[in-house]
Amino acid sequence: MGIDVKRIRRDFPILSARMNGKPLVYLDNAATSQKPRQVIEAIYKYYTQYNANIHRGIYAIAEKATQAYTDSKAKVAKHINASSIEEIVYTRNTTEAINLAALTWGEANIKKGDRILISEMEHHSNMVPWQLLSMKKGAKLDYIKLDSSNSELDMQSLGEQLEKKPKLVAITHVSNVLGTINDVKEIAKMAHKHGAKVLVDGAQSAPHMKVDVKDIDADFFALSAHKMLGPTGIGVLYAKRDILEHMEPLIGGGDMISTVDFYSCTWNSLPWKFEAGTSNIADAIGFGPAIDYLDRVGMGSIRQHEEKLTKYALESLEDMKNVKVFGLGKENLKKRGAVISFGIKGVHAHDIAQVFDSEGIAIRAGHHCAMPLVTQRLGESALARMSFYLYNEEKEVDKAVQAIEKVKKIFRID
Amino acid sequence: MDMYAEEIISHYEHPHNKGKIENASASMHEHNMVCGDDITVYVKIKGNKVDDIKFDGSGCAISTASASMLTDFAKGKSISELEKMGVSDMIGLIGVDPGPARLHCATISLKALKEALFMYAHKEPDAKTRSL
Numbered sequence A: 001m002g003i004d005v006k007r008i009r010r011d012f013p014i015l016s017a018r019m020n021g022k023p024l025v026y027l028d029n030a031a032t033s034q035k036p037r038q039v040i041e042a043i044y045k046y047y048t049q050y051n052a053n054i055h056r057g058i059y060a061i062a063e064k065a066t067q068a069y070t071d072s073k074a075k076v077a078k079h080i081n082a083s084s085i086e087e088i089v090y091t092r093n094t095t096e097a098i099n100l101a102a103l104t105w106g107e108a109n110i111k112k113g114d115r116i117l118i119s120e121m122e123h124h125s126n127m128v129p130w131q132l133l134s135m136k137k138g139a140k141l142d143y144i145k146l147d148s149s150n151s152e153l154d155m156q157s158l159g160e161q162l163e164k165k166p167k168l169v170a171i172t173h174v175s176n177v178l179g180t181i182n183d184v185k186e187i188a189k190m191a192h193k194h195g196a197k198v199l200v201d202g203a204q205s206a207p208h209m210k211v212d213v214k215d216i217d218a219d220f221f222a223l224s225a226h227k228m229l230g231p232t233g234i235g236v237l238y239a240k241r242d243i244l245e246h247m248e249p250l251i252g253g254g255d256m257i258s259t260v261d262f263y264s265c266t267w268n269s270l271p272w273k274f275e276a277g278t279s280n281i282a283d284a285i286g287f288g289p290a291i292d293y294l295d296r297v298g299m300g301s302i303r304q305h306e307e308k309l310t311k312y313a314l315e316s317l318e319d320m321k322n323v324k325v326f327g328l329g330k331e332n333l334k335k336r337g338a339v340i341s342f343g344i345k346g347v348h349a350h351d352i353a354q355v356f357d358s359e360g361i362a363i364r365a366g367h368h369c370a371m372p373l374v375t376q377r378l379g380e381s382a383l384a385r386m387s388f389y390l391y392n393e394e395k396e397v398d399k400a401v402q403a404i405e406k407v408k409k410i411f412r413i414d
Numbered sequence B: 001m002d003m004y005a006e007e008i009i010s011h012y013e014h015p016h017n018k019g020k021i022e023n024a025s026a027s028m029h030e031h032n033m034v035c036g037d038d039i040t041v042y043v044k045i046k047g048n049k050v051d052d053i054k055f056d057g058s059g060c061a062i063s064t065a066s067a068s069m070l071t072d073f074a075k076g077k078s079i080s081e082l083e084k085m086g087v088s089d090m091i092g093l094i095g096v097d098p099g100p101a102r103l104h105c106a107t108i109s110l111k112a113l114k115e116a117l118f119m120y121a122h123k124e125p126d127a128k129t130r131s132l
């Protein structure tokens, strides 16, 4: 059954806003999603009715705040099928989650001469932390190559790289440039067989599809609340309990200890030992209703809706002269998320985005924080990108197509 | 506001002074990380004046058209005159205000030119130039 987009749109106050005098068409969901009023109201309610620090106060509103914070984690744990909230560490975002894994697990486990395997389609967030770690440790960073279509990972390259026995395979679940959905379950299976741990960058998958960390058998999984209807300032590092148990904390201070004397201390239990100091309580509380919202609509239905929109958009774009679409085509919808990077021959991506802006349409232009992929593999200096979410409609895709026509007209392109 | 005025588009399609100058007096390369605009400005100086100027590279319509118009403007101008130029001069020259997000596209060629002139004079670029 399809989802009721009209009804969903009413929950997002910003979708009735205007940009440059035109109704806002928001097609930059891969950068960040919009927020439903349920999320905005939860944050407002915390600040106006029970603002208090957590884990400390022996009074009603402090207990309520602590409960709401913990509830939000319980929702995340259930949503991604983690075993318990012990496995859910809150960070600021995906980037911080990956860095936390690199600076704690990586710090303890990566030694000189070890290998770390990532792919050519990684976001800088899942590339730079591993570059830093390998430089520091004298480890070697290897890459799973793209196949000849420049759209998918080359599984043969993966096999060859695994023979070199990397300690870690860190891979994006869905590419924020190509939209490609990687078969992380299969990759994890292969990696584990070769003795590697597996980190999945779920920034672009968690918002759009059912994620089951147990089924994937990910050792680490990172995500950002702000891309999945939640507030900015909250990210998640999921890791298997056993791994977290053996990881040293990165930051020391309040909340992360259980006892302290003048010269030593013992760590608090999981996940708190990784959350030193006062947390981003308000946004964590706001993340709860975001998860509820996604669960109520259903990740399966969201995915189905986005698949339909992607198909519609790919079909609309494929007939356009001098428009180039990157990533897998419409015959591969099952392997493709709702991210469409494109270019218009002879026009710079920033000029495309500028014309879209004048039509009230928000799209992204640039290297999308994946410079090696965009400049070296795809050979472009910048790409334009539209990305959809549960509240987008075919009508908005039509407007994007009209905006492309406008760009072509301005730049006198066929 | 029409950012893509006819003049901008035609300079973008047919940029003036495009290319390299062999044995230039000075040249400077500028690259914008965010959007990938990439430009090198070459100047030939004769008696404190710009005798010839060219630019090379790739970029968006705003950066290409700005470089095209700036290089037209700079020909025959004195170094001291050009060293004084700032953001508002550039906006005046191209005739559109690209707004904060695109301002760097309009000024990247000026930045490269001014840096080349500082280099020619064996001086460090001033703060106004560095912040372009």
Ligand SMILES: Cc1ncc(COP(=O)(O)O)c(C=O)c1O
Pocket: A030, A031, A093, A094, A095, A096, A123, A125, A126, A172, A174, A175, A176, A201, A203, A204, A224, A369
């Ligand atoms: C694939 C991927 N990984 C990581 C990130 C980083 O997310 P954040 O900026 O929330 O840390 C993004 C977001 O742009 C992304 O698309």
